[in-house]
Amino acid sequence: xxxxxxxxxxxxxxxxxxxxxxxxxxxxxxxxxxxxxxxxxxxxxxxxxxxxxxxxxxxxxxxxxxxxxxxxxxxxxxxxxxxxxxxxxxxxxxxxxxxxxxxxxxxxxxxxxxxxxxxxxxxxxxxxxxxxxxxxxxxxxxxxxxxxxxxxxxxxxxxxxxxxxxxxxxxxxxxxxxxxxxxxxxxxxxxxxxxxxxxxxxxxxxxxxxxxxxxxxxxxxxxxxxxxxxxxxxxxxxxxxxxxxxxxxxxxxxxxxxxxxxxxxxxxxxxxxxxxxxxxxxxxxxxxxxxxxxxxxxxxxxxxxxxxxxxxxxxxxxxxxxxxxxxxxxxxxxxxxxxxxxxxxxxxxxxxxxxxxxxxxxxxxxxxxxxxxxxxxxxxxxxxxxxxxxxxxxxxxxxxxxxxxxxxxxxxxxxxxxxxxxxxx
Ligand SMILES: [Fe+2]
Numbered sequence: 001x002x003x004x005x006x007x008x009x010x011x012x013x014x015x016x017x018x019x020x021x022x023x024x025x026x027x028x029x030x031x032x033x034x035x036x037x038x039x040x041x042x043x044x045x046x047x048x049x050x051x052x053x054x055x056x057x058x059x060x061x062x063x064x065x066x067x068x069x070x071x072x073x074x075x076x077x078x079x080x081x082x083x084x085x086x087x088x089x090x091x092x093x094x095x096x097x098x099x100x101x102x103x104x105x106x107x108x109x110x111x112x113x114x115x116x117x118x119x120x121x122x123x124x125x126x127x128x129x130x131x132x133x134x135x136x137x138x139x140x141x142x143x144x145x146x147x148x149x150x151x152x153x154x155x156x157x158x159x160x161x162x163x164x165x166x167x168x169x170x171x172x173x174x175x176x177x178x179x180x181x182x183x184x185x186x187x188x189x190x191x192x193x194x195x196x197x198x199x200x201x202x203x204x205x206x207x208x209x210x211x212x213x214x215x216x217x218x219x220x221x222x223x224x225x226x227x228x229x230x231x232x233x234x235x236x237x238x239x240x241x242x243x244x245x246x247x248x249x250x251x252x253x254x255x256x257x258x259x260x261x262x263x264x265x266x267x268x269x270x271x272x273x274x275x276x277x278x279x280x281x282x283x284x285x286x287x288x289x290x291x292x293x294x295x296x297x298x299x300x301x302x303x304x305x306x307x308x309x310x311x312x313x314x315x316x317x318x319x320x321x322x323x324x325x326x327x328x329x330x331x332x333x334x335x336x337x338x339x340x341x342x343x344x345x346x347x348x349x350x351x352x353x354x355x356x357x358x359x360x361x362x363x364x365x366x367x368x369x370x371x372x373x374x375x376x377x378x379x380x381x382x383x384x385x386x387x388x389x390x391x392x393x394x395x396x397x398x399x400x401x402x403x404x405x406x407x408x409x410x411x412x413x414x415x416x417x418x419x420x421x422x423x424x425x
């Protein structure tokens with residue numbers, strides 16, 4: 001109803017303001033719908049700007065809803081509504097105003113206010129924020145970043161599509177789901193004990209075991225990771241996306257090797273597939289499953305505190321009241337949204353996944369759908385938020401096996417106690 005009355009109201013107002021304008025009854029459909037040519041460009045920009053602003057506003061809300069511990073049915077329903085609203089919006093616009101967007105401000109006040117908000121977002125905020133993201137500087141803490149892409153499908157000689165529920169998605173042309181980035185990043189970590197200079201961490205996240213990709217894909221990835229032979233392994237959640245594929249955890253992660261210790265926390269998708277059984281399988285592999293607790297251990301003769309944070313899905317959060325304050329703290333948190341907590345608790349290095357880099361990244365614009373309270377701010381990469389250095393991996397998979405311009409990632413981090421000269425990308 002909101003969009004039906006503005007159309008009628010608009011015609012009345014237009015007749016009053018422009019008496020020479022013929023009444024709608026005396027003009028053809030095309031004359032009524034299309035403005036005079038010199039205003040066509042402006043009307044086109046306003047039409048697209050309103051649609052973009054509407055889309056951006058709904059995606060902004062959707063991303064934040066997906067960061068909350070809500071039931072899956074609620075989230076799926078809300079996502080369907082958002083998709084419907086985004087597709088229907090231009091039809092509503094056309095039905096109400098045709099291409100006379102410059103006159104839309106004369107419509108009913110709720111419609112005029114909402115359109116103004118959409119224009120501010122679509123023509124101002126979105127281009128502005130995109131420009132700021134494009135001009136972001138490389139973090140000082142990133143000493144070097146070398147990436148090796150392994151095309152698992154080519155190495156196997158076939159696409160390991162498997163038998164998952166979304167296997168047809170994995171077959172889409174251009175889908176990068178089987179091309180894995182093996183990234184080796186050297187990081188300068190402020191406050192790192194000098195004994196740990198050169199310490200290596202394998203950061204692996206978001207396996208989403210559910211049948212697609214198939215088991216051979218993960219076996220190849222784990223074998224590549226084993227060749228790195230890291231000091232520490234950190235696993236930051238979302239191991240499974242189906243009850244039946246919990247049995248893959250032991251044979252797959254059992255291929256990994258480490259020199260000192262391995263740690264794990266669970267993610268929101270694990271929450272939905274009997275987390276106690278997932279924890280039991282991880283412990284069988286001698287992995288320290290931190291949950292919402294902390295553990296102190298010696299690394300190269302120096303104490304380390306490894307903290308797990310599985311909030312907001314698993315509560316209560318970690319209690320550090322008895323945790324030694326002067327020991328170097330690493331935090332594993334599935335979502336980077338716990339960054340504020342980490343900073344307040346003097347965490348020096350935080351490792352997260354969850355956001356998958358957005359999975360689909362558009363040229364110039366970047367990611368769009370990112371389930372975070374911060375939107376796409378921490379979709380992937382390295383972020384310096386003193387006293388915390390945050391590494392967010394794009395992860396290895398996703399519930400939907402779909403990746404465009406956003407390859408799956410496994411990261412080996414080399415920690416340095418003193419800054420080095422950046423070399424290359
Ligand atoms: Fe995930």
